[in-house]
Amino acid sequence: MNTNLDLIRLEKPKPLLRMFKKLIQASDQLWLLLFLLLCFVLAVSVGPAVVDYLILFKSVASAMTPGSEFDMTLSIVNNIRIPRALLGILIGFALAISGASLQGICRNPLADPGLLGISSGAAAAAVIGIVFMTQWSIPDAIKPYLLPILAFVGAAITALLINKMAQVNGRLEIVTLLLSGIALNALFAAIIGLMSYLADDQSLRLITYWLMGSLGAATWQNIAIVLPVLVWSIWGIWRKRNELNLLLLGEANAKYMGIEVDQVKKQLLWLNALTVGVAVSVSGIIGFIGLVVPHILRITLGSDYRYLLVNSMLLGGSVMLIADLVARMAAAPAEVPIGIITSIIGAPVFIFLLIKQKRKLSFGI
Numbered sequence: 001m002n003t004n005l006d007l008i009r010l011e012k013p014k015p016l017l018r019m020f021k022k023l024i025q026a027s028d029q030l031w032l033l034l035f036l037l038l039c040f041v042l043a044v045s046v047g048p049a050v051v052d053y054l055i056l057f058k059s060v061a062s063a064m065t066p067g068s069e070f071d072m073t074l075s076i077v078n079n080i081r082i083p084r085a086l087l088g089i090l091i092g093f094a095l096a097i098s099g100a101s102l103q104g105i106c107r108n109p110l111a112d113p114g115l116l117g118i119s120s121g122a123a124a125a126a127v128i129g130i131v132f133m134t135q136w137s138i139p140d141a142i143k144p145y146l147l148p149i150l151a152f153v154g155a156a157i158t159a160l161l162i163n164k165m166a167q168v169n170g171r172l173e174i175v176t177l178l179l180s181g182i183a184l185n186a187l188f189a190a191i192i193g194l195m196s197y198l199a200d201d202q203s204l205r206l207i208t209y210w211l212m213g214s215l216g217a218a219t220w221q222n223i224a225i226v227l228p229v230l231v232w233s234i235w236g237i238w239r240k241r242n243e244l245n246l247l248l249l250g251e252a253n254a255k256y257m258g259i260e261v262d263q264v265k266k267q268l269l270w271l272n273a274l275t276v277g278v279a280v281s282v283s284g285i286i287g288f289i290g291l292v293v294p295h296i297l298r299i300t301l302g303s304d305y306r307y308l309l310v311n312s313m314l315l316g317g318s319v320m321l322i323a324d325l326v327a328r329m330a331a332a333p334a335e336v337p338i339g340i341i342t343s344i345i346g347a348p349v350f351i352f353l354l355i356k357q358k359r360k361l362s363f364g365i
Contacts, residue, residue, distance in 0.1 A: 028301055032314035036089070039321040043085040044077060046325060048332040079220075087218040087226075087282065088324050089317040092289060094230050094279040096316025097309050098272045099290025100297075101237050104244035104305060105265055106174050109298065112291040113276040116162060116177070117184035118155050122280040123211065124188040125154025127195045130210065131203050148225055148281040155277030158184055159269050171262055213286040213339030215324050226278050233275040237309065240268055244305040286339050288346025289316050295350070319345070 099112040113119045129150040138146065161184060166177035196207055243264045246254040251261045293316045297308055323341040330336045 029307065029310055029314065032311055032318070036314050036318045036321075039318045039325075040085050040089070043088065043321045043325055044081045047076075047081060047328055080218075083220050083223055084215050084218040084324065085321060087223055088215050088320040090223070090226065090230055091215070091279050091283045091286065092317035092320030093234060093313040094275045095286065095289040095320075096293045096312040097234055097237055098275050098279075100294035100305070100309055100312040101240070101244060101268055102272055102290070103294055103298075104247055105268055106177065107247065108174070108178070109295050110291070111178070113272065114185075114285075114287055114290070116158075116181035117188060118158050118162075118181075118273055118276045119280055119285055120185050120188035120192075121158030121161075122151040122155040122277040123285050124191045124195075125150040125157075126210070126281055127192050127207050130206055131195045131199045133203075145225060148229075148278055151281030152229075152274060152277035155273040155280070156270070158188075159273035163266060163269060209337060210284040211339075212337030213284040213342070214327075214335070214337055215283055216335060217282060222282050226282055229278045230275060233271050233278070234313070236271045237268065237275065240264060240271075241305040241309055244268075244309075248303060248305075284337075284339065286320075286342055288342045288350065289319060292346045292350050293319060 095113065098118075102111045102113065102116060103109055105111070126147050129147055133146065162177060162180045165180040165183075166173055168176060192207075192211070196204060199207055243254070243259050246257050246259050247261070247264070249257075254261050294308065294312045297311045297315060301307065301311055319342070320338075323338050323345060326345075327336045327338045327341045330341070
């Protein structure tokens with residue numbers, strides 16, 4: 001009788017523990033959201049043109065008041081800083097959730113859009129567009145849409161090539177997937193080099209600056225173009241959170257649980273191609289966001305994809321805003337390419353994480 005009572009006492013706390021765990025995970029997302037909002041306020045308030053921290057509220061008030069008096073500071077905030085900050089958040093969301101999902105597909109924490117060649121494929125197509133846009137007479141109404149379309153086409157072609165090259169006996173193998181990405185990276189680097197050789201001075205400057213990454217092209221029009229596509233593709237990746245959790249158990253176990261593993265991989269590969277292609281088209285190549293951010297969160301907050309994907313988006317947006325703020329202020333009034341800043345921040349952090357992981361393995365932890 002005592003044994004049965006002991007079992008009952010042991011079983012009762014389980015729902016409470018699960019609820020407590022969910023509350024802790026929800027609080028993690030709340031803190032990350034508050035940090036993102038703080039970074040957004042700083043990104044809008046801090047810059048070469050000094051403004052006060054209430055400028056964001058003044059901007060909202062002026063937008064809601066038709067016919068309000070023109071203010072140069074509000075014009076800078078409304079037309080430059082807010083679009084730039086919002087675009088930075090979107091790019092951070094896209095790169096971070098893409099990196100997290102690709103790491104789940106490959107079951108490799110080193111996987112990211114750059115490693116698989118998706119970023120390079122989108123960049124190569126966009127560089128081709130930059131070179132030939134100056135040589136061909138393209139209507140002004142089409143120009144804003146041309147680079148996003150070309151970048152997505154490049155990313156889609158890359159995803160198609162990876163899908164075909166990585167299949168062994170009809171299955172998508174992880175090892176051949178990674179090797180295919182390395183080979184395609186080399187191919188697209190050669191194409192970008194050839195286009196840089198053929199480009200004139202104006203196109204070459206644009207290509208060089210664009211390949212280093214920047215949010216300088218942020219406008220309300222660009223946000224309107226990429227927002228619907230990124231929302232749809234990010235939502236599509238987030239819907240696969242349960243499948244990604246099952247893939248962590250291994251492909252055999254995931255199949256046993258009723259998951260069509262190859263179909264899920266292909267769907268996520270295409271969604272990542274769309275997400276990264278659109279992101280690269282408006283910001284250029286920005287490294288380490290999709291690699292470091294999910295890795296940090298996986299170590300600190302766990303690998304549950306029900307929370308990892310959202311946490312990665314929130315932290316990825318914050319890191320992008322911080323990197324862009326540093327890029328704007330480091331050599332003001334000039335601007336440092338944001339890709340350089342993310343590499344300077346991301347590389348040491350990633351090296352530190354590798355050393356830490358190496359020590360754990362050496363001690364058998």
